[in-house]
Amino acid sequence: MVDDAALWIGLAALQFAARGSSALHGWTSLEFLAIGLLVAMAAAGNWASRHFLHPPTWVIWVTVPVYMAAGAWASMQLGLHELIGAYFAGALMPPSWVRRLPVEEVGAFALIWLAPLFFGHSGMKIDGDALTWPSVLASLALVAVSIVARLLRSSSIRPPPGSNSARHSVSARCCNAKLMEIVAATILHQKGMLSEFAFAALVVLAVLSTTLTGPLFRLLAPPIPRDQPAPSLRA
Structure with missing residues (x-):
């Protein structure tokens, strides 16, 4: 969660910085309306929390796409890119509302049916x-750097109490998926901030x-006891 927040905040800051002094000059009523809308969404989310x-379940399902x-x-x-606003809109939703959504099912649907379309579309732009x-x-070379960085970071983090330290170490070192990186690279590429190379x-x-x-993960992970469920991998 912290990684995702840092990613989206960094992307927003980079796009503002790329626009330079023009980012705050020449604003029209639409820009001020957008700021007011975000403030109103934050206030509404805080009030609902x-x-x-x-609320009734149908209210949550209607509010999510509207947000x-x-x-x-x-x-x-x-x-800024539309995905940045959508991310922050999700962060402004009341936590008690989000907990009532079938997050795992929605995530599985998005990963299986929607993500390949986005990643395939991004890959075709190369x-x-x-x-x-x-x-x-x-x-x-970047893969090697990312693996080394993952090893250094995992060695500095202690496993949670009661967890399998060996499995935690393997998970921390091997789970190096970069699906969000494609999203970030696509945004920067669309904005002309990333070269074709x-x-x-x-x-x-x-x-x-x-x-x-x-x-x-399958190669290095220790055997899973029969009385414990297999750990799931999340991108």
Whole structure:
């Protein structure tokens, strides 16, 4: 969760920084309306968290797409990518409402049916001339760097009390999926902040890292006792 928040905040800051002084000049009524809409959504979410904890289920299902669409529209008006506004809109939802949603089922549906469409569409935007041996070598070097960084980070974090320390260590070191990286690279590429060469290298890095995660986990993970369920891998 902390990683995702840092990613989306960083993407928003990068896009504002790329626009320079023009980011705050020449605003129209739409930009101010977008800011007001985000403030109103935050206020509404805060009020619902205190005074409307258990609404009917249909109210939650109606509110979620409205929040997502409103956040996406607001971020688009501010010159940011629509996904950034949708992410922050989800963060503004009352936690008690979100806990009543079938998050696992929705996530599985999105991962199986929606994610391949997005990632395939992003992959088709790679310039064939940029996908050269230097970009592939750069991707392999980045894979090595990401693995080393993961090893260093996992060695500094203690496993939760009562957990299998060996399995925790393997999970921390092998779960190096980079699906969110494709999202970030696509956003920066669409905004013209990432070169064709860098975009191709990052997409190849994401594909290699994500593909290696499952086999490495199965290869290095200790045997699972019969009385314990198998751990699930999340991208």
